[in-house]
Amino acid sequence: MEKFEISVTDNNKNLHFEIFDYMHHDGENCKYEVFKNGQFVGSFEPDGHKVLHICKNPGVIKESMLHLIADQLENYHI
16 A cells, blocks of 8 residues: 545645555455545545546535545546
């Protein structure tokens, strides 16, 4: 598992998130988990074209924010 941080801008606010990347992804669990201040806010699963889709959404943040996070992660080409 690798951990790194990303920033997403929304309404002129810079929001920071912690990303946990399960590099040895087995297909049964979500590959990326996202946390904000230690609280789980969502996770993502890549499809065959490496486009991320929401895997789990506990409703802590707006789904539109999860899409912004996914876009940011995809820009890293991971």
